Amino acid sequence: MGSAPSAELGQAARRRPPLPVKIVIAGGFGVGKTTAVGSISEISPLTTEADMTAASLGIDDTTKVPGKRTTTVAMDFGCITIDESLKLYLFGTPGQDRFGFMWDDLAIGAIGALVIVDSRRLDDCYPAVDYFERLGLPFVVAVNRFDGLVAHDLPSIRWALAIDDVIPLITFDARDKLSVRDALLVVLDQALARARAGR
Amino acid sequence: MTHHPPEPPERPKGALVRPFLATDTEPEPEPETPVADSAALRPFLLTAGRVAGQDSIAIETQVVTTEQGRTAAGELGFERRDIVSLCGNPLSVAEIAAELSLHLAVVRVLVGDLSADGHLSVYLPNADASTDVDTLLRVIRGLRAIR
Secondary structure, three states: OOOOOOHHHHHHHHOOOOEEEEEEEEEOOOOOHHHHHHHHOOOOOEEEEEEEEEEOOOOOOHHHOOOOEEEEEEEEEEEEEEEOOEEEEEEEOOOOOOOEEEOHHHHOOOOEEEEEEOOOOHHHHHHHHHHHHHHOOOEEEEEEOEOOEOOOOHHHHHHHHOOOOOOOEEEEOOOOHHHHHHHHHHHHHHHHHHHHOOO | OOOOOOOOOOOOOOHHHOOOOOOOOOOOOOOOOOOHHHHHHOHHHHHOOOOOOHHHOOOOOEEEEOHHHHHHHHHOOHHHHHHHHHOOOOEEHHHHHHHHOOOHHHHHHHHHHHHHOOOEEEEOOOOOHHHOHHHHHHHHHHHHOOO
């Protein structure tokens, strides 16, 4: 006799899914994005293929960009269950240092972004900073302390990145769960201030 | 014999926004994302070439199999059946793509189809959630609870 389909499955399917919210984790290649996601995600970071629109740097003038194209890239992500009805996803932008990318797919509807920086290769994060500035998404620049070291002091980094004084610039350790949590909380503070000000 | 170091490569026009840090060491070229050849599968065959409608389904969109989907699972084609089998509990479109090693765009089309056929319930994310003070406060509380 075959048994009836599991009643448990029926129960689960009727459960209302959590409301998903997301934070974008951006930065150049090898700055620790996947490490940061993995440190705090309740699942091991997953990878999926996605299409991204690539464009040359400084794309205010899109009509003159010949290199604009769609590429398939690997994207890493993880998640944190906030409570039974709210789930936070962390999407890592595919690492690309030489090109600007349209991350609209990841960024539209996001709470904000954490831009991770390697202080030895500051200009790798220019595309991300440019992109979030233009999009008007709340973001925080977080210098990853590789081996506890930061190559420049924060004021120099702020100057070099030419970011506004209102953009938080912090240091953190992508391998440390609590350090990643605190960095995300700074993103949340920015988003909350923005939301309270009525955008 | 004098040796002139090679001229640094010209920055593309328009890249003058943040020129302050000219790197003296050329960063290592990024390895090509190793996905080009997996296109041997021609992922869009699975969707009969359709790519429409993918913009409407955000990557964090939650998907759950319906009663009807569970009943019909056996009659569905491989990828569709896999999705229906996987989503007994709510999953995001991104998680489905990762679990089944399918391209995100392919999953979007298949999820759209399965939803139109009544096999899946699709819960589009609330566009205002990310700017809603109460929601943000809940996320903050949830993150603070992480130890």
